[in-house]
Every structure is written in structure tokens, then in C-alpha cells.
Amino acid sequence: MPITEFASLSLIPPNTLSDPHVVDFFSKVSSWQSSSSGYSLTFFTNPAESAEIHLITGWDDVRAHEEWIASSRNQELLQIAEGFLNIIGMVHLDLDFNEFPVGAESLVCVKSTAATKGVSEEAKSKSMASIPEYGWTGHGKDVQEISTGVYYFAESDAHFGPEDDGKEDMHVRTRLKRVKFT
Template identity: 35%
Template sequence: MPITEFAVLELNKPHKFHSSPILDFFRLLSKRQSEYSSFPLVFFEDSKAPSTIYLLSGWRDAEHHMEWIRSEGNQELLQLLGPYLHVKELLHLGIDFGGLPIEGTEYLVFKKYQSENDVDAVDGQRASNIAWSSLGVNVESDAGIVYQIESHKREPSLEELAGERKGGKLVEIISMKHLEL
């Protein structure tokens, strides 16, 4: 089953995404990984914490991604990027990345719910700002936690994001802005 890779990367201080040589390394990562997986990579930065970078991409399945992680090409990239960042989290979501209209998306909101029942409770309060939305679970866990990725037409306000927390068991909500390579 095709999946979506959702990686949380933390830049070490004082480094920034668009500074040299980091941007060059991200371009190389994007080129190599997309050649291996046949899916593009997209990067977003946390609206509240610009040192947090989110990488989204697609894979044929989680095992194919794990093969890439173990590959010589990826291990070399990890060594190059090691002084500049660390991987905080990696999820394999049961969302077909190829089915996401991610091209042209400027703002994403990533939500984590305790269960699928909680999504409906919060989802009923959706704003007209949402262009598309997709739900999935971590394919490597049976914890019942549900993840939602939403594309927003404009940057969501703090009030909109706070309003999403009413009525359900929303564990985490992250607002992010697209980064150009």
C-alpha cells in the first residue's frame, strides 16, 4: 500500500533551512530520494518554530523506505546533514502520497487524534479555509491514533487552530508553511 512519509527534523542552532550548505544538502537529499522512491519530496517549516522542518514524501510501502534509509546513498546524506540537524520523529502514514494534491500547497495543518471517533467531533467545525484533507494511521503502530493532513488556502489564524480543539480529543496540531528548495 502506498504511504506518506512524515519526518520531523530539528535544525541545530544557529543553522537555518536556507543557509549554506544546508540548502544544498536538502536539494541533494530531494534529488537522491525522489530518484529512489519515484515520489517528490516537499518541505515545510513550523509556523511557530522555524528550526523545525517537516519532510513529506511518498513510498510504495514502509519497507521500501527502510531499504532507502539503510542504503549507502542515504547513509552518506545522514553523515553530511548530521552536524546541522537531527531527526525528531518519523511516521509512515497510511495515506497515499500520490493521491494528495500537494503541488502548490502553501500551508499545511497536521493533526493527531486519540482515535477515529475524535476526528468526527472536531472535523464538524471545519473552516472554509481548507482546500483538502486526508486521514491515516501510522502503518507501523496499532495504537489507534489517527493523523490528519489538511491543505489551507491561507495561513490559519491562532483562533482557527484553537477552535479546532473544541469537542474532541485532538492531541496535537501543527501549522506549517511550504519551503522552496
């Protein structure tokens, strides 16, 4: 089963998503990385934080991604990005990327930071998805167990309970809007 890479990046001000060097950079990332991985890349921005960019893609496994990270092409991309982009974080999720809605224009991501020990995946999934028949949903844990918690994704905010449910410390909700770099 292919895994899903979920990377969070941040533009360094005064850089913006529409700057030609930013567009060119992400176009290269998309082309070069997808030719290495065999999976398409999707990019999303956080409308509440215009400097945030989230990259979502697939890999056959963590080792394949690590080989890409060490490659000369990726190292070239990292050098290009050095002056205008920060890496906030990245996880490899046990979410089958073949099931990911690569054409989705928007998503909601909820990271559950609550203790997950002893709670079944089915119970966690049911607690987060209140209207499961409305669009795609998926969830995954970090396969390397570097981070704790579970990442839940849905095409609709209706899948998740009210935002102010008294559990702010347990869930971090981010609305994501598709961005294309052409």
C-alpha cells in the same frame, strides 16, 4: 496503495533554513530520495518553531523506504547532516500519497493523541473536519503502529475545531508553511 512518510527534523542552532549548506543538503535529499522512491518530496517548516522542518513524501510500502534508509546514498546524507540536523521522529502513514496536495503552500497537521480504540475512522474524521468542502483533507495512522494516534492534514485550519477547545492534551496542532530548497 502508496504510503506517506511524515518526518520531523530540527536544525541545530545556529543553523538556519537559508544557510547554503542546509539548502544544498535538502536539495540533495529531494533529488536522491525522489529518484529512489519515484515520489516527489515536499518540505514544510513550522512558523512557530523556525528550526523545525517536516518532510512529506510517498513510498510504495515500508519495505521500499527501509531499503532507501539502508542505502549508501542515504547513509551519505545522514553523515552530511550529522552536525546540523536532528531527527525528531518519522511515521509511515496509511494515507495514499497520490492524494496528497504536493503543490500546497500551507497545511495544518493535527496529531490526535487521544485513545482511538473502538472509534471508527469515519467518526474520527468527522470530528476533526468541520468544513470538509474547503480544500483537501486527509488522515492516516502509522502502518507500523509504532506511535499511537491519527495524523490529520488539511489545507485550511477551518477544517478543525477551535484551537482552545479544552482538549489540548488530545490534539497537537501544527501549522506548516511550504519551503523550497533550490
